[in-house]
Structure formats: C-alpha cells, structure tokens
Amino acid sequence: MSACLPKIECVDDYAGSVHLRYSYRLYPDPIQRAALARAFGCARVVFNDALAARQAAHAAGKPYVSDGEMSRRLTESKNDPARAWLREVSAVVLQQALADLNTGYRNFFASVTGKRKGPKMAPPRFRSRKDSRQSVRFTANAPFRVLDNGRLRLPKIGDIPIRWSRALPAEPSSVTVIRDAAGRFFASFVIEVTPQPLPQTDAECGIDLGLGHFAVLDDGTKVAAPRFLRRAQRKLRKAQRALARKQKGSRGREKARVQVARAHAQAANARRNFHHKLSTKVIRENQAVTVEDLSVKGLAKTRLAKSVHDAGWSAFVNMLEYKARLYGRDFRKVGRFEPTSQICSACGVKDGPKPLDVREWQCRTCGTIHDRDVNAARNIAALGRREARNARGGQVRPLAAAASAGKAGSRRSVA
Numbered sequence: 001m002s003a004c005l006p007k008i009e010c011v012d013d014y015a016g017s018v019h020l021r022y023s024y025r026l027y028p029d030p031i032q033r034a035a036l037a038r039a040f041g042c043a044r045v046v047f048n049d050a051l052a053a054r055q056a057a058h059a060a061g062k063p064y065v066s067d068g069e070m071s072r073r074l075t076e077s078k079n080d081p082a083r084a085w086l087r088e089v090s091a092v093v094l095q096q097a098l099a100d101l102n103t104g105y106r107n108f109f110a111s112v113t114g115k116r117k118g119p120k121m122a123p124p125r126f127r128s129r130k131d132s133r134q135s136v137r138f139t140a141n142a143p144f145r146v147l148d149n150g151r152l153r154l155p156k157i158g159d160i161p162i163r164w165s166r167a168l169p170a171e172p173s174s175v176t177v178i179r180d181a182a183g184r185f186f187a188s189f190v191i192e193v194t195p196q197p198l199p200q201t202d203a204e205c206g207i208d209l210g211l212g213h214f215a216v217l218d219d220g221t222k223v224a225a226p227r228f229l230r231r232a233q234r235k236l237r238k239a240q241r242a243l244a245r246k247q248k249g250s251r252g253r254e255k256a257r258v259q260v261a262r263a264h265a266q267a268a269n270a271r272r273n274f275h276h277k278l279s280t281k282v283i284r285e286n287q288a289v290t291v292e293d294l295s296v297k298g299l300a301k302t303r304l305a306k307s308v309h310d311a312g313w314s315a316f317v318n319m320l321e322y323k324a325r326l327y328g329r330d331f332r333k334v335g336r337f338e339p340t341s342q343i344c345s346a347c348g349v350k351d352g353p354k355p356l357d358v359r360e361w362q363c364r365t366c367g368t369i370h371d372r373d374v375n376a377a378r379n380i381a382a383l384g385r386r387e388a389r390n391a392r393g394g395q396v397r398p399l400a401a402a403a404s405a406g407k408a409g410s411r412r413s414v415a
C-alpha cells in the first residue's frame, strides 16, 4: 500500500507564526483502548459538570463562574470520594476539558457582542457518550512523548503504536487523541511553524472549481484529476459494487468490506497526493491566489455538491491557505455574491444565467468568446484583486472595472 500522507490543516496563525495540525492513525491495544475510553469519559464529566455549574449560576442570576474558580472546583472534586476515579486520568486531560469549555464560552460571547465576525454561535452544549467523536488533549505539561521506537507515550494510557506517514517537522505543543464514528483512533499534533517566505513574484492567480476538471486557472490552464487518482477511484467503486452484492453476515461480505476500506484509503491517499502537488505548484508560482468561497450550504442543493465533495475541494483550499501562510503569499477567498459564471470577464457586463451544460458563450456586449470555467476563474482573480485593494484602503470599484483592469495585465500563455 502506498504511504499515507497525514492530514495537515492550518489551525491558527498569530504573532507571526503558523500553527499546523498533523493527524496520524493510532493503533491502541485493548487495554489502551479501555484507558482512552476512561479518559474520554472523565473529560466529558468534567466538561459537563462545569457547564452545569455555569448554567445554574446564570439561571440564579449570579455572575459568570470564572475560569480560575472552575479550576479550583475541579481540584476539589478530585478529593471527593464519589469522584475519586478522576484521579485515574492525567490531570492535564481534565484541565484541557475545562479549557475547551472556556474557549466555547469565549467564542459564544464574542459572537453575541459582535467582537467576532461571522454567524452567531451557540453556547456550549453538553457532551454525550453517544457523540460520534470523542477526544482528549495532552499538552506539553502532561509529558506525552514520541519514543525512539516510534510509539506515542501518553501519561496513564501507555505507549501506543502510531503510523508515521510523514515525520513531524518540529516538536508538537499538544496532541489530541480522537476516536471517530467508525471506532478509529487518531493522534492530531499541533506544530508551530515559522513561515519561510519565497522570493516575491508579480504573478497572481484565480482558481475556479471546474465542472469537467478539478480546477481551472484564470490563465486558461485546466487541471484534470491525474490518472493514478482516477484509477484509485474506479477501483473503489468496483469494490463498493462487489460489497453491495454480498449477502449480509456472510464471510465473503466481511472480505469485501475490508477491500472497500482498503480501496477507500488508497483513493484518499492518491487525492491528497495530487492536492499537495498542485497546491505547492500554485503557491510557488503566484504571489496571490484567489478562490471562490463555496459555502457548502448553498451548494448542497445543486449538482455541483457531489463533485465538490468527490473532488475534496475544501481539503485542497485548506492546503492553499496554509501553504500561502508558510511561504509568504496572499490567500484570498471571495464570496458568492457575484455570479462568477454570468459576468463577462472582458467587459464586466452581466450576461445572464447560463445553464450548466453551456460550456462556451459569446458576450452579447463586447463579443468575446468565453470558456465558461476560465471566464469564472478570471472573475474570481479580479474579485480577489479588488478585495485586496479594499483591504489596503484603496478605492472601491465594481467588478466590471476590476475585471477589465485585470485583463489588461500580463497573462501567461495557455498551457
């Protein structure tokens, strides 16, 4: 089986450093699983107790219980004989459960008072043992360690085998252990990375999610999924069909199920590999990259939804974002207020809706013949330039003007 690349996401970036999350598969033995289940349970109880205390204070008209007070109460409850089992778990895991609750409340307050942009957030809710995702976090204070034999040592849990699909680039500051709905375990490390800006370039790029292609760039480049990815996806579909034909409870079905899981992992790896290569290339070659913010909500009802999901567009966009931060590039996401496929990128006129099967059209105003996807990518690039100017306090210009300004700029030849 090919090497499995880890899932890397950008968590945060502040004070000039970038925080990346690296996830790897864990293989705890039955005893370690039991210890982890205990840790999940204890963290859940601590979280829920603290949430109940804050809700009770609120209902009684009393002030918000401070983080310090919560921490003091936790220490106290460990001495309570009825809660003595809390001591079987690393203290840091329990403190981190409190920290999660505190963060939940801070985000909620910030969104209610308008200090945090975006949609209003709900207050923290109780955790349940039935939640599909269970997790505990260890920080540097709870000395988790990566051992020479490659295992991950967790306090009061043990040395757990881990699949190192890629070496960690630096010392992690924390690790979150997750059990997902399928009962798989993962270790997710947070790493602080110092950005390494690449030499500046003048090139900029807008990317559209193509209908027939994975991505279409504003210079006309159309990127199709590579053959190795298509082959892996074909194999997966074949395995899924074979599984559907097997009788429930039969031995053949169990074998087919394993085949599907294996094909699934291979397709996921192939896709990640492809995303890594493409995102690195785009970030290296361009000073600024703009993509459309495809809020999945709006797309869910369209035919595009499935292709977005299949293509793993959001995973790719996430890679662009963190690589832009790492290499000193601008990453821009533009909203869907503008119908990028309807506006002529040459003259800026809105030419009206185009059914999904219209791949090429001629602008009724200026006569330019457009490839639907390339035109959309050009509009996205223009929107990105406009947003960047606005952010710098420049003059606000409508898309039309921004689009034609972009067209006048240098353009690389179509690959």
Ligand SMILES: [Zn+2]
Binding pocket: 344, 345, 346, 347, 348, 349, 363, 364, 365, 366, 367, 368
């Ligand atoms: Zn036109």
